[in-house]
Amino acid sequence: MEWVRSTVTIPLAVKLGPYLSNMANMAWRFERAGADALVLFNRFYQPDINLDLMEVKPRILLSTPQTMRLPLRGIAILYGQVDCDLAASGGIHTPEDMVKMLMAGASVTMLCSALLKQGIHHIAYLERELGRWMEKHDFTSVAEMQGLLSQKCVSDPAAFERAHYIRTLQSYDRRITQVRRERER
Numbered sequence: 001m002e003w004v005r006s007t008v009t010i011p012l013a014v015k016l017g018p019y020l021s022n023m024a025n026m027a028w029r030f031e032r033a034g035a036d037a038l039v040l041f042n043r044f045y046q047p048d049i050n051l052d053l054m055e056v057k058p059r060i061l062l063s064t065p066q067t068m069r070l071p072l073r074g075i076a077i078l079y080g081q082v083d084c085d086l087a088a089s090g091g092i093h094t095p096e097d098m099v100k101m102l103m104a105g106a107s108v109t110m111l112c113s114a115l116l117k118q119g120i121h122h123i124a125y126l127e128r129e130l131g132r133w134m135e136k137h138d139f140t141s142v143a144e145m146q147g148l149l150s151q152k153c154v155s156d157p158a159a160f161e162r163a164h165y166i167r168t169l170q171s172y173d174r175r176i177t178q179v180r181r182e183r184e185r
Contacts, residue, residue: 005034015042062113067091079105079150095129
């Protein structure tokens with residue numbers, strides 16, 4: 001990476017995969033090696049197996065809005081911890097998705113599946129609706145909202161950590177118990 005940085009003068013963005021055991025450490029190391037931006041997260045080609053033909057086949061699965069939760073969490077954790085731009089990639093389909101990523105700390109939101117599904121005109125819709133949302137909530141620039149809901153800025157930083165996962169599971173379990181009780185009545 002240092003060699004690439006010393007060779008090129010254009011901004012250098014590094015796409016991270018989501019399967020890192022210590023994402024923050026890798027992000028820090030890429031930043032120290034000269035990355036100007038980190039893209040969270042790169043989606044890898046994942047082939048499928050056609051059982052009728054008994055062969056490996058390409059199969060493109062477009063992202064869904066649920067896909068954005070992984071990069072959202074990663075960006076929220078890294079915002080303010082590394083001195084490089086954070087690019088959100090994966091699952092961004094709506095203006096609300098863009099707002100969430102920006103508020104988590106993204107410098108930019110990237111989308112592909114939404115354009116493949118909706119067409120290129122979807123960009124104008126996203127831009128218009130993002131502007132309306134910002135106006136409604138009294139934001140005059142993206143910079144004003146960037147990182148407002150990052151781990152660094154929220155009242156409960158643990159919401160982005162593994163400990164919160166246990167609380168989430170417990171709340172789900174309480175809802176199931178409540179539904180069962182209601183059915184028994």
